[in-house]
Amino acid sequence: MNPEDDEIDGCLEDALKGMADHAPAPPSASDLDRRLDRRAARRTSAIVALAAAAAAAVILSMQLLGVFGSGGPGMPAGIDSDGTGGGPLVIARESPAPSAAPLPAQALPQPIEIGSGRLEVESILKMRLLDRGVESGIIERNPGESMSLAVVSAREIDMAGLESEFDALFRNYACFRVRILGRNLAFSMVAR
Amino acid sequence: METQVATADDAASAVDVLLRLRRGDRAALADLAETYGRGLVRAAYLFTGDAHIAEDAAQESLIAAWDGARRTDEGTTLRSWLYGILFNQCRKRMRSLGRLRKREEKFASDRREASVPPPGVDASPDPEVGQRLRRALDGLDDIHRMVVILRYERGLGVAETARALSIPEGTVKSRTHAAAEILRAAMKEGADESRR
Numbered sequence: 461m462n463p464e465d466d467e468i469d470g471c472l473e474d475a476l477k478g479m480a481d482h483a484p485a486p487p488s489a490s491d492l493d494r495r496l497d498r499r500a501a502r503r504t505s506a507i508v509a510l511a512a513a514a515a516a517a518v519i520l521s522m523q524l525l526g527v528f529g530s531g532g533p534g535m536p537a538g539i540d541s542d543g544t545g546g547g548p549l550v551i552a553r554e555s556p557a558p559s560a561a562p563l564p565a566q567a568l569p570q571p572i573e574i575g576s577g578r579l580e581v582e583s584i585l586k587m588r589l590l591d592r593g594v595e596s597g598i599i600e601r602n603p604g605e606s607m608s609l610a611v612v613s614a615r616e617i618d619m620a621g622l623e624s625e626f627d628a629l630f631r632n633y634a635c636f637r638v639r640i641l642g643r644n645l646a647f648s649m650v651a652r
Numbered sequence: 653m654e655t656q657v658a659t660a661d662d663a664a665s666a667v668d669v670l671l672r673l674r675r676g677d678r679a680a681l682a683d684l685a686e687t688y689g690r691g692l693v694r695a696a697y698l699f700t701g702d703a704h705i706a707e708d709a710a711q712e713s714l715i716a717a718w719d720g721a722r723r724t725d726e727g728t729t730l731r732s733w734l735y736g737i738l739f740n741q742c743r744k745r746m747r748s749l750g751r752l753r754k755r756e757e758k759f760a761s762d763r764r765e766a767s768v769p770p771p772g773v774d775a776s777p778d779p780e781v782g783q784r785l786r787r788a789l790d791g792l793d794d795i796h797r798m799v800v801i802l803r804y805e806r807g808l809g810v811a812e813t814a815r816a817l818s819i820p821e822g823t824v825k826s827r828t829h830a831a832a833e834i835l836r837a838a839m840k841e842g843a844d845e846s847r848r
Contacts, residue, residue: 486689
């Protein structure tokens with residue numbers, strides 16, 4: 461009984477204690493150790509499984525990029541076999557990936573001429589991107605004249621350098637705008 | 653062993669255990685189990701009326717204390733904090749059992765009433781009193797049951813009980829009084845029934 465409270469009824473207290481005497485044995489330190497160890501093992505397994513799933517997803521997506529990269533016999537990567545180029549332009553380096561060292565700065569390219577066809581524009585972009593060390597990527601044609609580009613590379617890609625190159629490439633175009641969003645580069649162009 | 657009235661030594665020991673828990677010292681968890689395990693499982697058993705749930709809730713409370721120790725601060729009182737965790741664990745388990753289990757327990761309880769005293773009720777000297785008390789305790793709402801267990805069985809003071817349940821001290825007093833009245837009446841009825 462707690463001395464601060466005289467109203468505690470000893471009879472009721474004894475009755476409750478009597479009931480509590482039937483409680484099971486308290487958990488031992490070894491029970492708790494086992495429980496913590498089991499939990500740690502479960503967490504480790506879950507992390508390993510998650511990492512394996514993530515690795516599998518990356519491998520699968522890389523393979524998918526590779527599949528889309530072979531548009532058809534004699535066609536540039538990503539261009540549909542009917543030549544319309546309606547699908548996304550996929551860039552994929554076929555040779556082994558170069559070392560992870562950043563590439564040296566390159567001279568700015570010649571601007572793309574007004575009147576160049578869409579496929580030609582994409583082909584030029586593809587060559588420039590591969591030269592910059594981009595191993596794979598997808599150019600999506602968005603509604604209107606804008607395009608967006610997602611790049612994948614083991615090496616560090618100089619996105620600011622890419623932006624400068626795109627600026628130079630589209631010098632003949634008005635309202636040209638490039639935005640870097642993480643490893644994605646969105647751009648739009650309207651002919652003068 | 654957890655004492656009914658906390659002494660200065662107990663308080664110092666509790667602070668030490670809590671500090672060691674915060675540092676991730678496994679030996680502190682063993683000390684926690686040694687000092688508070690019995691009290692936790694007794695309180696859980698009175699609260700739930702189920703030995704398995706009580707055992708599991710007590711064990712899980714100690715693990716939760718191990719996990720949560722880093723989030724405590726100097727103002728944390730170990731014993732109140734532990735009982736707060738315990739009752740949350742008990743309520744979680746009781747909710748998850750659902751209505752089916754309640755119906756099963758009720759059925760089993762009805763059958764036991766007709767034959768032998770239910771587990772958890774002291775059959776001697778007066779089984780009728782024990783059964784009525786158990787039923788009355790089960791009939792209390794959670795807050796009344798928690799208050800009366802902490803105050804009467806565990807011997808916590810008003811302030812410590814209030815901290816454990818995060819309620820005002822005035823509420824602890826009023827709920828203790830109300831719950832004790834109900835339980836006393838149940839015991840009296842049981843005793844009258846036995847005399848007849």
